[in-house]
Amino acid sequence: MIAVLNKIAKGITVCYAEVFPDRDNNYLHLAYMGKLFLIADSYCMNPECTCQESALNFVQVYPREDKKADSFMIGVKLNGRGFRIHEQGGFHKREIQSIYLHFTADTSNLNLLNDRFAEMREKAKEMLR
Secondary structure: OHHHHHHHHHOOOEEHHHHOOOOOOOOEEEEEOOEEEEEEEEEOOOOOOOOOEEEEEEEEEOOOOOOOOOEEEEEEEOOOOOEEEEEOOOOOHHHHHHHHHHHHHOHHHHHHHHHHHHHHHHHHHHHOO
16 A cells, blocks of 8 residues: 555555555456447546546557557546546547546446545545554
């Protein structure tokens, strides 16, 4: 957990799977137009910060193929009011927007991100005591 504390001190987002590595649902999944994505969600764990965002790294999975995985990263507002592209990878902006809209069309995804954000902040408070 020292690495996590260092990231908190530096203001770097921390991946949910890094803080809760033994959970079955460490990474999210999304099927979109025949593509499968694994999604790593990261959060700011500074308990004093007022941000309400998640950094989502979408990694396209190519089962049974020798293709290199492609990815993009976005910052998602947890109130559901938009996103910002951090890294575009080999994806077009419109495709990223379409994938984001598909991901957020299911409100349970945003609810899950909000729940995980709360868990991460609570864990940070425990660690900083």
